[in-house]
Amino acid sequence: MKIVFFGSSDFSLRSLEACLASGHETVLVVTTPPKKKGRGLHLEPTVVRLAAEKHGLPVEEFPHLRSSMASEKLKKLAPDIFVAASYGKIIPPELLSLPQYRLNVHPSLIPLYRGAAPVNWPILNGDKETGVSIIDIAEKMDAGDIFYQTRYPIHPAMNAVELLHELAKLSAEALAAVFEMIHKGALRGIAQDEAKVSFARKLTKEDGLISFEESADLIARKIRGLSPWPGAYFFFGQERVMLLAAAPAEASGTAKPGTVLSVEKEGSVLIAAGGGALRIHRLKPEGKNVMMASDFVNGRRLRVGETLA
Template sequence: MRIVFMGSPEFALPSLEKLHASAHEIVSVVSNVDKRRGRGGGASPTPVKARALEMGLPVIEVQDLSAPSFVQELQTLNADLFVVVAFRILPPAVLDIPAKGAINLHASLLPKYRGAAPIHWAIINGEEETGCTVFFLNEKVDTGRIIKQERTPVGINETTGDLYERLKVLGGDLLLETVNEIENETYSTEVQDHSKATPAPKLHTEDCRVNFKEPAIKVHNKIRGLSPFPTAWAELDDLKFNMYRSELGPDNESLKPGELRMVKDKLLVGCDDGTVELKEVQIAGKRRMSGKDFMNGYSGIGVLH
């Protein structure tokens, strides 16, 4: 089939690579415009654009998805299918173009975790299982008919970064299987049960602040669900204190919520009903380090809030 691939971040790369290596033809890759990265730095392409150019694929950079010139350019490509991975909301004028429709790879088991941050929220909420879904796009975000899903367990200490690396590969395989079924017309679809939908909105800085008056499991899930980005944090001695990796600690230590203490070479923090071990942390202005290394050089009050 003739395919237009749309995506920008690294998550989309395995999908792009697997489609490129298949019998299908990627007639164009659509990605966001180059972005200035870092203070004083020059503009750099999205990971998808950079990889597409390495492969020798034509690239369309787009800012306004509704621009008539963009819509007309897509129409001239005579694509059978649009394949979307971690991109933006397509307007109806774009969705109507391909003969076989537009499909999207989403990093959750829809209808759960509709929105911009499905991996983060699955871990924050302590899900023991998640996966990827390929579905037909329609005008409402993440609500289209499901074509195919793949499930995977979530480890108790797995971070969003860990799961992201696994799901981008799992999703690439699932996407290629789905595209092949669409070509062969062997696929079937299932309507989403909207009553089971849960949101996965974008996370902002204040959403990432940790409340140590909550149970230890909630604190642990929040830390790993926000790692490596946008990062769980609290205040320590009026400085921002980031937390990247944690494990559940013993529940027989008498620590007040937010209180830090070294116990058998482990940095523990008190929670409502137990403790969490902080394995990788960072105080403002310093590098990331183990909890033990941080406490070796620490002389403050020792209470997170």
């Protein structure tokens, strides 16, 4: 069978590898056009394009899939299978009718967390597990029938970057299982329960702003769930400070949230937060290097009892 693969991010790579290992022919890789990156704003291709070229695969960077160029190219290939993994664009209905099988690799337990940020929101919401779903590519976003699911426990200290890496590995295993079902003629879909649908909306820079009036547990989840972007941050005066490593801690008393409770020799700082305290280990002031929290506090001559933010 002939596969057309759609993908644009690091998460896509394991799924592409699964396609190459499936025994089917990957006749085309479709990715998004290069984007300007870095201080020089140089155009950089996606990691998927680089991987496709490494494997000697034909690759296209269609600006729009609704274009006649894209439509003619895909129709001419007569694909049997579409595989989409973190492509970032909607595949239009007129193209979805081309293949016999349409596989959307989604890093959540669908119908939970449809949408743009399915890896971040389970951490932000304090979920104990997530997973990978292989679903039909439908006209409505992430609403297709479920072909296969596998679960993954979220470690309490795991951040979104680490979780994405693990789910990418899991996605390759899930795709391999689905390809085997196709080989045996046993692939069947189950309709999603619309009553259980939740959405993982796209993150914004403003999502990263924390208040020490929030619970220490919520702040810690934001640090992990918003890594690497937008990151969790607060303002010390006009200075934007990223929180990189912190954990909830016990504290006595009723100090105002944001108050420095202690500065430890090993480098951490205990800060009063809503309903408890937050032990901050590492942070990064804007435009400066990563530092221990104690170095930040001491460098700004903050004393125990004074307010950080």
